[in-house]
Amino acid sequence: MRRLPRLGCALALLACVGAATLAGEPRSVSEAFVTNQTDDSLSVVSLADLKVGETLKIGGKPAGIAMSGDGKLAFLTSPEGKEVVVVNAGARKIVRRIKIGEGPLGIAAHPTNGRIYVADWYTHKLSVVDPLAGTTVAEVAVGDSPSGVAVTPNGRLVLTADRDSNAVSFIDVETNARIGGVTVGERPFGITIDNDGARAYTANVGSDDVSVIDIATRKVVATVKVERRPYAIALAGAHAFVTNQYTSTVSVIDLAGLKVVKSIPVGDHPEGIAADPAGKYVYVACWFDNVLMRIDSDKLAVDGEVAVGDGPRAFGLFLR
Amino acid sequence: MVRALVVALAILALFPVAASAHGPSRQKVTETVEINAPPDKVWAVVGNFQDMSWHPAVAKLEGQGGNDVNATRTLTLKSGGTIAEKLDAYDAAKMLYKYEITDVDVKVLPVKNYSSSLSVKGDGGKSTVEWKGAFYRGYMNNDPPPELNDEAAIKAVTGVYRTGLDALKQKFEAGG
Numbered sequence: 001m002r003r004l005p006r007l008g009c010a011l012a013l014l015a016c017v018g019a020a021t022l023a024g025e026p027r028s029v030s031e032a033f034v035t036n037q038t039d040d041s042l043s044v045v046s047l048a049d050l051k052v053g054e055t056l057k058i059g060g061k062p063a064g065i066a067m068s069g070d071g072k073l074a075f076l077t078s079p080e081g082k083e084v085v086v087v088n089a090g091a092r093k094i095v096r097r098i099k100i101g102e103g104p105l106g107i108a109a110h111p112t113n114g115r116i117y118v119a120d121w122y123t124h125k126l127s128v129v130d131p132l133a134g135t136t137v138a139e140v141a142v143g144d145s146p147s148g149v150a151v152t153p154n155g156r157l158v159l160t161a162d163r164d165s166n167a168v169s170f171i172d173v174e175t176n177a178r179i180g181g182v183t184v185g186e187r188p189f190g191i192t193i194d195n196d197g198a199r200a201y202t203a204n205v206g207s208d209d210v211s212v213i214d215i216a217t218r219k220v221v222a223t224v225k226v227e228r229r230p231y232a233i234a235l236a237g238a239h240a241f242v243t244n245q246y247t248s249t250v251s252v253i254d255l256a257g258l259k260v261v262k263s264i265p266v267g268d269h270p271e272g273i274a275a276d277p278a279g280k281y282v283y284v285a286c287w288f289d290n291v292l293m294r295i296d297s298d299k300l301a302v303d304g305e306v307a308v309g310d311g312p313r314a315f316g317l318f319l320r
Numbered sequence: 321m322v323r324a325l326v327v328a329l330a331i332l333a334l335f336p337v338a339a340s341a342h343g344p345s346r347q348k349v350t351e352t353v354e355i356n357a358p359p360d361k362v363w364a365v366v367g368n369f370q371d372m373s374w375h376p377a378v379a380k381l382e383g384q385g386g387n388d389v390n391a392t393r394t395l396t397l398k399s400g401g402t403i404a405e406k407l408d409a410y411d412a413a414k415m416l417y418k419y420e421i422t423d424v425d426v427k428v429l430p431v432k433n434y435s436s437s438l439s440v441k442g443d444g445g446k447s448t449v450e451w452k453g454a455f456y457r458g459y460m461n462n463d464p465p466p467e468l469n470d471e472a473a474i475k476a477v478t479g480v481y482r483t484g485l486d487a488l489k490q491k492f493e494a495g496g
Contacts, residue, residue, distance in 0.1 A: 037345055061345045080345065228408040228420070229435070246420055246435045247409040268437065269454055288348055288454055311348070 029276050029319040032283055033074045033089065034292055035062040038311025042076065044092060045292055047276070047283075047319070050306040054092045058085055063313045065272075066109040066116060066149075068131075071320040075116050075131060077104040084118055086131050089320055098134045100127050107316055108149040108158065110173065117158050117171075119146035126160055126169075128176050138176035142169040148191035148232070148315075150200065152215065159215075161188035161202050168202060168211075170218060182218045184211035190232030190273075190315070192240075203230035203242055210242055212258060222258045226251040231271045232315065236279035236297040243270035243284060250284060252300055262300050267291045272314030285314035344456045344464075346433070347474055351481035352450045357492040359442040362449060363415040366438060366488065369393060369407050374491060375484040387417070401428030408435070415440040429480070430458030431473045449488060451481045 032045040035058070042056040060081020067074055067089070074087040084104060086096040101120035104127070108117050115137065118127045126146060128138040143162025146169070150159050158171040162181075168188065170180045186206030193200045193215070200213040208230060212222040227244035230251070234241045239261070240253040250270060252262040267286025275282045275297065282295040290312060294304040355362055365374050369387050372378040372395055379398045385391030391407040404423035411417070416439035421431070434455040441448045455477065459468035466472065 038348070247418060248437070249409075268452065269435070287346070288452060311346075 027071060027277060029071075031089075031320050032274075032292060032314070033065055033067070033076075033087075033318050033320065034272075034285055034308045034312045034314045035065050035076055035318070036290075036309030036311055037061050037063050037287075037313045039309035041309045042074075042087065043292075043308040043312070045306055045308065047281075047294075050292075050294065050304045052306060052308060055309060056087065056092060056094065058094075060085075063315050064105050064107040064118075065314060065316040065318045066107045067317055067320045068109050068114070069111040073109075073131065074320065075107055075109060077107050077118060079103045079105050079121065084116065084129065084131070096131065096134055098129060098131065100129065100136065101125065105315070106147045106149040106160070108151050109317075110151050111153065111155050113155065113173070117149050117151065117160075119149050119160050121145050121147070124162075126158065126171060140171050140176055140178055142171070142178060143167045143181065147189045148202070150191045150193045152193055152197040153195060154197050157197075157215070159191055159193065159200050161191040163187050163189055163205070166204075166206075168200065168213060170215075180218050182213055182220060184213065184220060185209045185223060189230075190243075192233040192235060194235055201233045201235070201240055203233050205229050205231065205245075210240065210253065224253050224258050224260065226253075226260060227263065232273050234273040234275040234282050236275035236282050239297065239300075241273055241275070241282045241284075241295065241297075243273045245269050245271065245287075248286075250282075250295065264295060264300060264302065266293050266295075266302060267305070272312070272316065272318060274314070274317055274319050276319060283319065285312035285318075287311055287313060344460060344470065346454055346456055347470055348455075349453045349474055349477045349481065350450065351478060351485055352448055353485035353489050355447045355449060355489050355492050356445060357447055358445055359415060359440045359447045362442075362447040362488070362492065363412075363440045365491070366440065366449065367412065367415060367417065369410070369417060369419070374488050375480075376487045377480065377483055387412075392422070397428065399428075401425060403429060426458035426468060430468050430476050431455040432458060432460055434477075449485055451485060453477045453481070 034043040044054045060078025062076045064077035074089045076085040084098045102122035104118045106119035126140040143165030145164040146160040147163045148161040160169045172179045185204030188202035189205045190203040202211045210224045228246035231243045242251040250264040254261045268288035272285040284293045291305045296303045370383045380396040383393030395403045409418040418437040421434040436453045457470045457473040
């Protein structure tokens with residue numbers, strides 16, 4: 001009788017360690033890599049003091065961004081250059097340019113297998129790319145004009161928000177095959193998966209709402225109305241934070257009740273949004289006003305900002 | 321000589337310079353005007369979503385919903401075209417409203433996905449009116465014709481803002 005609880009503890013501990021390993025050790029982040037589309041550049045922002053260190057010339061109107069599982073590489077999409085630009089994040093150096101498709105936009109990095117997943121707006125495909133070799137491993141046909149891309153924390157699935165199909169595609173990482181899809185709101189753009197890999201959230205530009213997807217059953221379990229032209233979503237603590245481009249606000253959704261509990265005024269045309277792993281702060285790139293704003297996720301208010309380059313989009317997970 | 325030139329031009333026309341195939345990226349325009357008048361007085365003129373009589377290019381406005389979010393208006397221009405717009409946000413305390421174009425022919429205004437904000441700031445007897453627009457060019461595919469490229473879109477929107485803001489200034493300051 002006494003051994004069972006101990007065994008339970010040991011198993012629970014193992015499960016915890018296992019989960020943490022699978023999802024990658026939760027790291028703290030110290031920098032934001034902000035893609036400035038109009039300025040053709042990348043601003044490296046120190047999060048501790050909200051200051052821009054380096055600004056790297058990128059070219060090709062950079063928009064999307066992802067970080068490697070270890071945070072050492074940043075992957076930028078340049079839709080006009082039709083390429084992914086690989087940046088050595090610590091050295092602030094461009095190490096490779098990889099030509100991909102006709103209009104690469106959304107991008108996500110796998111937590112462990114080293115690959116990146118790049119959505120192409122015009123070819124309607126998801127490219128599976130080995131960024132170190134610079135080769136495309138596979139091309140997966142998804143819905144029309146895929147935009148946002150996200151990988152589940154366990155690394156088994158990739159989800160794409162297929163904007164012009166009003167749907168999300170599910171891609172199996174093992175086989176690089178599309179294994180299913182689910183219809184969401186109109187014109188889904190950003191897609192974000194929670195830390196448990198249980199739910200995905202899409203920001204639906206056309207219907208001004210957020211679709212909440214149960215990943216296991218591939219069903220929409222809720223639709224939450226936000227404001228005009230929602231772009232992307234970050235998750236921090238008990239809340240989802242949604243950028244509304246046309247109303248210059250961030251809608252705060254209570255994840256338990258799936259209701260909007262606050263609308264936070266931010267800069268003009270907020271777009272890319274990401275939370276630090278601890279969920280203390282949420283960072284928002286404001287495209288029109290050329291600032292990166294910081295939201296305190298407890299106070300649900302902006303508590304700092306820093307000027308970046310012209311036209312920041314930071315579409316993706318841009319913190320490291 | 322002339323014949324050779326004509327042939328050369330014809331060949332060039334057959335093989336246009338290989339333009340890099342890409343879609344458009346969003347453009348932005350910001351125009352401001354300083355007016356010697358108190359902000360609340362200026363806001364009283366420009367802050368009504370259902371009244372664009374201060375803009376010289378607008379002949380008529382038909383709208384619904386007042387200054388509530390999702391209110392609509394259709395502007396008929398003196399040149400004959402129409403622009404349908406929707407109110408996205410309205411903040412009287414901040415003297416700011418945000419709207420978007422829901423329908424316009426690119427021959428009237430060569431833009432797509434246009435969103436905008438109009439605001440009044442200032443204190444005492446001085447105001448600054450700011451008009452900001454975000455939009456794509458009128459031709460969403462590659463290789464736009466000149467009248468539908470980025471420059472044409474920026475020029476057209478800048479022209480609309482400048483005409484309106486300059487007329488507004490004159491309205492308050494004329495004879496002053």
